[in-house]
Amino acid sequence: MKVSGGIPNGRIAEVYNPVLFQEHEEVIVFAREEFNRTYSSIREQIDYINKVDMHLDRVEEWKLLDYWTKILERINILDINMNLMFKEEPVQCYLDAYLYDTIRSSEKKVALSGNSVSVQLKHSI
Amino acid sequence: MRYSYGIMDERKILLYKPHLFLNSNDLLVFPSKDFHKWHGDIKEYIDGLYQINSINLENGKSININELNLASGLLTNITDELEHLFNTKRISDFSYHYVSTLDEKYTKRRGNWYTSDMMKCDMRIPIKPSINPGIQHQNMMEIIDHAAREFIMARRKKSKKLTDPSN
Numbered sequence: 001m002k003v004s005g006g007i008p009n010g011r012i013a014e015v016y017n018p019v020l021f022q023e024h025e026e027v028i029v030f031a032r033e034e035f036n037r038t039y040s041s042i043r044e045q046i047d048y049i050n051k052v053d054m055h056l057d058r059v060e061e062w063k064l065l066d067y068w069t070k071i072l073e074r075i076n077i078l079d080i081n082m083n084l085m086f087k088e089e090p091v092q093c094y095l096d097a098y099l100y101d102t103i104r105s106s107e108k109k110v111a112l113s114g115n116s117v118s119v120q121l122k123h124s125i
Numbered sequence: 126m127r128y129s130y131g132i133m134d135e136r137k138i139l140l141y142k143p144h145l146f147l148n149s150n151d152l153l154v155f156p157s158k159d160f161h162k163w164h165g166d167i168k169e170y171i172d173g174l175y176q177i178n179s180i181n182l183e184n185g186k187s188i189n190i191n192e193l194n195l196a197s198g199l200l201t202n203i204t205d206e207l208e209h210l211f212n213t214k215r216i217s218d219f220s221y222h223y224v225s226t227l228d229e230k231y232t233k234r235r236g237n238w239y240t241s242d243m244m245k246c247d248m249r250i251p252i253k254p255s256i257n258p259g260i261q262h263q264n265m266m267e268i269i270d271h272a273a274r275e276f277i278m279a280r281r282k283k284s285k286k287l288t289d290p291s292n
Contacts, residue, residue, distance in 0.1 A: 001159045001210055001217060006152040011143045015154055018136035020213070025133045028160050029140060032151035034126050039207075046204055053197045058190055065187040071196070072178060078203075079171050079232060084126050085164060 005032065030085075042081050045074040130157055158219070165223040167206050170199045172227045179231045 004017035006029070013029060021027060049071050056067055129142035131154075138154065146152065177192050177199075188196070209215045 001163060001215060002156050002213055003211055004154045006138065006154050008140070008143065008146040008148060008150060008152060011140060012134075013131065013138040013140055013143075013146075013152055013154070015136070015138060018133070021133045021154075021156065023133055023135075026157045027131050027133060027138055027154050028157040029129045029131050029138065029146075030153045030155075031127050031146060032153045035153050038126060039210075043207060046200065046207065049200055050197075050204070053193075053200070056193075058193075061190055064189070064193060068178075068187050068193070075171065075174050076232075079175075082164065082167055082171065086128070087126060 038081050038084055042078055045078045045081070049074050159217045162217045162219060162222060163206065163210060165225075167203055168225045169223040170203045170206070172225055173199045175227060175231045 002020045004015045004020055006013045006015040015021070052067055052071060056063065127145045129140050129145050131138040131140045140146075174196055177188065177196050180192070181188055
């Protein structure tokens with residue numbers, strides 16, 4: 001696939017390799033760092049599954065029960081990562097790759113910290 | 126993930142959503158048609174993997190060797206696709222475009238039953254028991270027991286010393 005690096009410059013972005021693209025071709029632009037994190041997370045999952053697959057003795061079918069659940073978990077992370085590419089919300093890729101079970105923050109704590117901030121402000125005034 | 130479409134105009138890109146990127150950001154630019162095709166292809170393979178799993182999902186069985194071989198074939202395809210992303214010489218095949226319509230119930234993450242059971246077992250163990258009167262009493266009785274045992278030992282030693290003929 002044609003790919004090029006670039007830098008944003010206000011409303012326009014300058015491309016390092018403009019020759020690759022045709023005039024009036026529609027392009028999709030990602031932030032390099034974010035894309036890198038998602039991509040390497042996908043690679044990591046694939047490598048893990050391939051390693052498990054390689055070391056698996058095909059004769060011992062009973063072992064599959066355990067290995068398949070492990071492989072499925074990785075496939076799930078892979079799927080999440082693929083879906084992330086077209087999600088608008090900001091992503092903390094590092095966290096999503098390793099802690100995909102998000103813990104809900106309790107509303108109480110948020111309210112408490114909000115109160116403490118307002119108290120501090122009053123003191124400073 | 127932040128992404129924006131754009132259009133090539135005089136060797137520069139007009140971004141549709143320029144506010145998403147800071148001036149210090151490095152950008153990666155793909156042709157949108159090719160990228161969507163690539164994304165769809167990988168989604169197709171992943172859906173294939175879920176389909177292999179779904180055959181045995183309702184019976185609660187695991188897969189067999191043949192199905193594993195099939196899955197590893199799909200994984201090889203995904204690996205290939207990932208490498209093709211940065212291969213500028215490769216031309217995508219636009220004869221079809223895959224849109225995932227897989228039901229969500231097949232893509233849900235299922236925990237490993239063994240670990241979830243183990244977690245329940247772990248939760249039962251009180252790591253830091255709260256100190257209540259019962260435990261306080263128990264603790265006191267343990268100290269008294271210990272003291273009583275020591276006391277008896279000391280007494281025995283004393284009586285032994287008294288009865289010892291060597292003294």
